[in-house]
Amino acid sequence: MVKQTLDKDLDRIEKIGTEAMHSSARYKALALAVLFLLIVWAFSASVTTAGEHSTLIIIAAIIGGYMALNIGANDVANNVGPAVGSRALTMFGALVIAAVFEAAGAILAGGDVVNTIQKGIINPASMQNSEVFIWAMLSALFAAALWVNIATWVGAPVSTTHAVVGGVMGAGIAAAGFSIVDWGTMSAIAASWIISPVMGGVIAALFLAFIKYNVIYKEDKVSASRRWVPLLVAIMAGVFSAYLVTKGLKRIWRPDLVTVIAISLAFFAGTYAIVKPIIHRTSKGMENRNKSVRALFTIPLICSAALLSFAHGANDVANAVGPLAAIVETSTSGAIDAKVGIPLWVMLIGAAGLSAGLFLFGPKLIRTVGEQITKMNPMRAYCVALSAGITVLIASALGLPVSSTHIAVGAVFGVGFFREWDTERRARKLRASMRDEKIHPDSNLPATDLDQTENRPKKLVRRSQLMTIVAAWVITVPSAALLSAGIFLTVSYFAE
Template identity: 55%
Template sequence: MAKSAIDKDLKRVGQLKSAAHDSARAAAAPGLALVFLLAALVWASFSVAAGPQSYLVVIATVIAAYMALNIGANDVANNMGPAVGAKALTMGGALLIAAICEAAGALLAGGDVVTTISRDLIVPDTTLGGTTVIMIMMAALLASALWVNLATIIGAPVSTTHAVVGGVVGAGVAAAGFSAIIWPTVGTIAASWVISPLMGGGMAAALLAIVNFTILRQSRKPEAAGVWVPVFVAVMIGVFAMYMAMKGFSRLWSPEGHIVLLIGLLGAGAGWLAARPWVDARIVGMENSNKQVGTLFRLPLIFATALLSFAHGANDVANAVGPLAAIVSIAQNGGAGDSVELPLWVLAIGALGIALGLALFGPRLIRTVGEKITKLNEIRGYCVALSAATTVLIASAFGLPVSSTHIAVGAVFGVGFLREGFSNRGLRNKAVSPEGVFLRTDHLNKTPEEAVANFHKRQKRYLVRRQHALSMGAAWVVTVPAAALLAALVYWAMALFFVP
């Protein structure tokens, strides 16, 4: 029986309601972000002292709030991705822990003083007026935020620090020419594109190999775990104690090297004492399997991701509010100098923006880092988190230019490629593969059919998605020049409206 006209109309109404519901749900996150930006505008309007440049501070506050949202949406995924990918945390639990720890790190350890980014990138003798410096900072913030936003949309984790650096370079060149930039600093940043992922991947692969040798390849895995898991926990606590002393509270306290080492040793001892009875109680009657042993790493992994988020909030909030603090200082005091005081309201906007950006837009990048590069479990996720903190600590001690984003993503690739190597070990030579160059004749397959079968078997054992490595690597390389170009365009556009 044919449907009546009213039935067809009712069906269309139902479809329209469903489409409207889906559209409203999709628009909820941008809508809440817009509310936050408007709230930041109102907050700044009441917090900024009246003056001839106060309107610039209000505009810069909105831009900084937008940048903070993008830092939360992109950068934080590097910390929470391994825990979510390993199923140690649900997405909701990861968002809650990260939001609390990021905001706490920014507010408690963000510090009272930040070094202006322009000091390390713009030649000190360059003569720039107060309004010009404000425009450079505003252009750098807006350009870097736009680039990080684009990277988040396409699912590429990028370094927000590099984006801000590129923004300052581009706006500085637009304002004062190429001679105004300290190019060796830019060169060291470019070097980190290679150094960071290689260090992170190598450290994570080495740590996973140690866990495999000491626990997973032993005949009695629970007993081996009872000996070695407390050691790994002790190493984790010691490393994070040193990490927090050097990086997490760097705005408040800069201890000497021997003090940092002592803090690490004390933390390691406390970690071992706390972990030993906890592990002993859980290995009683435990099944002799990798999966059961892996559950012992779940709580340390959660703890590691929480500490990473705290340290990240303490350090990377400066990417959003550091330039804003310089703008506030210039507008109110006439200059920024080498360092500027960081008002509490500025710090709070950065902290809230990072937490909100994570909650609204973070799941996409968290899934990319935690699930789409390679399969993670509790042990691999733990190796990623611990190696990321360890690599940053070592690089900081030796003054190597590294990016925490590149290190964390490189660590995920490192454990994936090591796992792939273990999985493919023992397969016969591919023989017929066009990729083969140096072939040992004693490893050749007996028949063409066997060669083809082994080739396809090896192809199926590719456990790392190569396309993500290519897309992320391209995004990393493009970040500084892309942000620089955007910042130059934004600066020239601002110059049409504001008189330097």
């Protein structure tokens, strides 16, 4: 009795100690985030010339830094989460790779001309004057950052692009009424809530099915791996070369479609020629097990995480600094210009914020995407990464406004639901075989096979995570819009 009591007390003390450590880590992260924003304050003040709107630009820079922190904490998880969940990368390794490539993508290829009204959501000419436009952009940026922060706290990976779109829409309506919004564009964005995850999930499931039926379920898995793994890796190289050229390097270089296809085919052929002998050598002496096959996907998976991070940094840094660049341009010129370039100092804030947010708050969402939706391994994570690249390319070709977050998370769910379906299908086949052969339950059939013959389907996807994430997706645009409208009206009231 005394020993049991002592064990319970020790367990309780251990739990308290663990919670205290987690609480301390959270406070430390918050303190470092505040320090980062103070650095942004000092940095923006040093590069901003004194003038009528200098204080406003500094405030906008701080809010832009806050938004960049939240994008790093939430959005980047989609690029490295599956790799971490599959154990291809450690958490620290994933953070380092993502931070380096996100910042590189933002600085080297993220300075493209940004549409300050975010893909034609509103017509800035309907604004009363430049000051109203500035306050609208400031409200939109702050509201989007707040919403992404809330979603990260809840543990839901959401689209930061949709958050910014909602923020711009809400502030625009508050400033000039519903007529300012391009409802056709908003309808296309709403449609992308369904198109993005479904397309990503279907493509990921198809690739996983191909691998299972052509490699995993074959009697000689090693021989099948030598035939198909080089082809699969070459497909990934071709897809990501096209993805990087069209999405990640668009500021530096904008090749035509024929050139992109030629580059993609060249990378496909070159990678296949290089990888085939490597896979052949690596597979020599391997055991004829699934674990051996999965190991062959580890290096391609790490490369895909790096390339996805680079392309994400090049594209989504605009969500953090696009409205900020609009505020800077409008404040200095006094004119509402539909297109502005992003100054280098603004890009630096965005790049630094992405990396800082990833390190300070990213692990929570990385675990959600990589571990808490469905179980990952290198093979499944490979399908998720490849699906993300292919879906973005298809959507870009069709002109569909899709979300990389929705695609990646949809791909994770697609992999999980395919596994559920495939497991149940095999279980039904086994049960039918047992009935046909009149095998008694007490026969020599292995215990694992007997477990699979249970009538209750095995759940391999957490439904609670599905509901939380879908709910967050659906309410992202209206929530960001309401927050933005409220902030704009409040600021306008006190400014009068």
